[in-house]
Amino acid sequence: MSDTLQNTxxxxxxxxxxxxxxxxGSCLFCLFTGLGLMFRTWGFIPALLGGLYAAKWMHIFSGVxxxxxxxYAFVMWKKDCAFETDDAKWIAQGGGYLWxxxxxxxxxxxxxxxxxxxxxxxxxxxxxxxxxxxxxxxxAFPVAVARxxxxxxxxxxLVIGSFFVVHLYLGTIGNPGTFQAMTTGRCSRAWCETHCxxxxxxxxxxxxxx
Amino acid sequence: MEKTEYVKLIDTTKCTACRGCQVACKQWNEMPALRTxxxxxxxxxxxxQWNTWTLIRFQEYANKNGDFKWLFRKDGCMHCTxxxxxxxxxxxxxxxxxxxxVGINQKLCIGCxxxxxxxxxxxxxxxxxxxxxxxxxxxYDRLKDGQQPxxxxxxxxxxxxxxxxxxxxxxxxxxxxxxxxxxxxxGDKFVGGTHxxxxxxEDPAVYDKLPVKPRVPASVILWKNLFKPFxxxxxxxxxxMAALHYLIKxxxxxxxxxxxxx
Ligand code: SF4
Ligand code: SF4
Numbered sequence: 001m002s003d004t005l006q007n008t009x010x011x012x013x014x015x016x017x018x019x020x021x022x023x024x025g026s027c028l029f030c031l032f033t034g035l036g037l038m039f040r041t042w043g044f045i046p047a048l049l050g051g052l053y054a055a056k057w058m059h060i061f062s063g064v065x066x067x068x069x070x071x072y073a074f075v076m077w078k079k080d081c082a083f084e085t086d087d088a089k090w091i092a093q094g095g096g097y098l099w100x101x102x103x104x105x106x107x108x109x110x111x112x113x114x115x116x117x118x119x120x121x122x123x124x125x126x127x128x129x130x131x132x133x134x135x136x137x138x139x140a141f142p143v144a145v146a147r148x149x150x151x152x153x154x155x156x157x158l159v160i161g162s163f164f165v166v167h168l169y170l171g172t173i174g175n176p177g178t179f180q181a182m183t184t185g186r187c188s189r190a191w192c193e194t195h196c197x198x199x200x201x202x203x204x205x206x207x208x209x210x
Numbered sequence: 211m212e213k214t215e216y217v218k219l220i221d222t223t224k225c226t227a228c229r230g231c232q233v234a235c236k237q238w239n240e241m242p243a244l245r246t247x248x249x250x251x252x253x254x255x256x257x258x259q260w261n262t263w264t265l266i267r268f269q270e271y272a273n274k275n276g277d278f279k280w281l282f283r284k285d286g287c288m289h290c291t292x293x294x295x296x297x298x299x300x301x302x303x304x305x306x307x308x309x310x311x312v313g314i315n316q317k318l319c320i321g322c323x324x325x326x327x328x329x330x331x332x333x334x335x336x337x338x339x340x341x342x343x344x345x346x347x348x349x350y351d352r353l354k355d356g357q358q359p360x361x362x363x364x365x366x367x368x369x370x371x372x373x374x375x376x377x378x379x380x381x382x383x384x385x386x387x388x389x390x391x392x393x394x395x396x397g398d399k400f401v402g403g404t405h406x407x408x409x410x411x412e413d414p415a416v417y418d419k420l421p422v423k424p425r426v427p428a429s430v431i432l433w434k435n436l437f438k439p440f441x442x443x444x445x446x447x448x449x450x451m452a453a454l455h456y457l458i459k460x461x462x463x464x465x466x467x468x469x470x471x472x
Contacts, residue, residue, distance in 0.1 A: 037300045037322075038438055052301050053320040097455070097462060138327045139336065146327035150298070151429040154437035162444040169452035175462045194464045 008186040009200065019072050020182055023121075026066035031161055033059040038154070060136060067129045074122055080109045081119065087112035097170075109199045113170070120163050128156035215310035217378035218348060218362060220284050221385060221409040223393060224369035227252070227266050227282040231361035231370060235264045238349065238360035258285060260337040263346040264361055269418050283408070283417055284361075284370070287312060287333045287346040291402030294426040295325035295334060295345075297434050303343070310375065311348040311405050319343055330401065330424035348405065378407065385409050400424050 012020075033055045036045035046055035086105035090112040093101040097113075110118070131149035138146035172179050177191040192200040236243065241261040249256050253268040264286035271279045289311040296304045296312060303319035304312060321341035325334045334343045349359035357363070362370040371381070382395045386409065396414055397407030401424055414422045 035441070038441070040302075052318075056320050056322060097459070135322075135324075138323050143327050143332075147427050147429040150324065150328075151433040151437065154433045154441065158437050158441045158444050161441055162448045165445050165448040165452065169449075169456070170462075173456060173461055174452065177464050188464065190464045 007189050009189055009192050009203070010185055011181045011187050011192065011196070012185040014185065016076065017182055017185055019069060019076060022065065023069035023073050026062045026069055027160065027164065029062040030059055030066055031157065031164070033062065034157055060132075063129065063132050066125070070122070070125045070129065077110075077118055081115040083112070083115060084108075087115065091116075106197045107195060107199075108202075109196050111195070117163055117167055121160060124156040124159045127152055128160065131156065213308050213310070215375040216348075216353065216372055216405060217375045217397075218289075218359065218370065218372045218406045219378045219382055219409065220406065221369045221371075222281070222283055223385075223389060223409055223411050224367045225266070225282045225284065226367055226369075227268060227280075228366065229266050230364040230366060231284060232262070232264055232266055234360040234364035235346070236262070238352070239263065241344075258333065258335055258345075260335040260344040263287070263344065267418055271412065271416060273412070279412070281412065281417065283410075283420065285419065287348070287406065288331050288397065288401075288424075289346075289348055289405030290330075291404070292426050293401070294328040294330060294430050297426065297430055298324040298328040300324065307347075307350055307353075309348070309350075309353050309405070311350065311353070313347045313350045314343070314345060316340070316342045316344070328427060328430050330421055330427065332419065375403070375405070382407055382409055396420075401426060 032042075032045050033049065035042040036049075036055055037052065037059060043052075046052045049055045049058055089105045090107070093099075093104055095111055095113050096104050131153040134141050134146055134149035135153060138149065141149075170178070171182070175195075177188055178195070181187050187195075189200075235241070241263070244255070244259065244261060246255040248254070251268050253266065255262050255265065258265050264284060267281075267283045267285050269281040269283070271281050273279065291310065293304070293306070293312050296306065300322060301318045301320050303315050303317075304325060305315070307313045319342045321336065321343065323336050323343065325343060326336055334345045336343050349357075349361075352359055358372055362372050371378070373381070379395075379398055382398075386393050386395055389409075389411075392411070394410045394412070394414060395407065396410050397404040410417065414420055
């Protein structure tokens with residue numbers, strides 16, 4: 001497999017990569033400061049950041065960055081991540097990740113797993129942002145709203161945190177050749193043929209090499 | 211540490227609403243008085259405040275027969291055994307003392323306000339300026355010194371008393387007998403038992419801002435007993451599955467010139 005420029009395809013543009021890392025960075029920072037706020041055993045994280053009080057404010061500000069990054073990512077990727085009928089078939093076969101399959105439906109830009117991840121992040125991201133806003137000033141809300149916000153915040157963190165681990169694995173060692181999509185933005189042609197064949201075909205027909 | 215649980219008993223049937231306790235609390239804890247508004251009641255301030263940890267509530271009440279009664283209830287922290295405030299506090303600012311009461315260390319408080327909405331009795335109060343939460347600590351410093359809380363010491367009628375938990379529960383039910391059963395003991399049957407108990411002359415439902423069945427909110431239990439541990443369990447389990455996948459199935463390699471992927 002050669003990785004020369006001819007044999008690579010630009011799969012993401014710089015704006016996508018910046019948005020991705022802003023979202024990922026703020027999300028991870030929130031995750032780790034959040035763990036530090038929730039678990040005494042993770043107290044070393046707030047300790048490194050100058051104490052729980054400082055960590056609280058960093059968590060809030062990072063959450064604000066996350067909110068904007070999420071809003072941008074939603075607008076940017078919602079079309080690429082819209083479900084199509086073949087996605088059900090892809091899911092039914094575990095995307096070929098779990099057992100041997102021969103007739104996976106060819107993927108356009110993102111496979112059904114990636115789409116699911118995207119929508120989980122959108123839905124639970126919205127929940128975590130809204131509940132976080134309530135937790136910022138719980139006294140301004142009816143007590144039931146304030147109380148449930150804490151539970152919803154923790155549930156969303158659980159979901160996003162767990163999906164993040166899946167995403168990390170599949171975006172790195174689980175799928176060699178994928179990580180470059182979010183660094184240089186170029187993946188090998190063979191990678192594209194494996195992961196987004198229909199998109200590659202369209203691209204080859206339409207636009208010149210980028 | 212030797213643990214003797216103390217309970218403060220508030221016998222509302224003996225209370226004359228002199229508010230001596232309210233003043234003694236302020237004085238001992240060096241809390242300032244703030245300007246309040248007259249809302250047409252002797253109740254002042256209108257509610258608990260960061261600087262007012264105990265408050266006599268004045269309530270005009272007419273029972274089913276139309277008999278008028280003036281109800282006085284000394285409000286403040288109930289010092290729960292299953293304390294929602296401690297359960298949610300991320301900093302350890304709220305804690306159980308060796309007396310079973312709930313202490314608060316403002317130095318640790320980060321002003322997250324989680325305890326404010328979690329408390330079933332609506333007790334903790336947030337101070338915007340210091341960004342800390344305040345509430346009654348049942349005069350922890352005085353208890354440690356073998357002294358009664360300031361409010362108990364100040365009470366001229368004997369409505370406030372303090373003693374070991376067993377003794378005070380016994381006292382409460384003895385008093386109920388004296389009242390020919392026309393009263394209610396409040397505090398021993400929920401949230402693991404509170405360390406402040408009432409003898410109420412009326413049904414608990416009658417009183418302003420007194421929950422009939424106080425409990426640690428369901429949202430707090432879900433949050434702390436389920437979602438919290440599952441954050442680590444979930445992330446750990448998924449990481450474990452990813453590792454197994456890598457070992458068993460191996461990475462998903464790219465196939466040259468093959469349409470559709472595997
Ligand atoms: S009454 Fe509220 S503040 Fe006091 S111990 Fe119970 S939960 Fe905590
Ligand atoms: S506001 Fe302070 S006392 Fe209340 S839960 Fe947060 S850190 Fe604890």
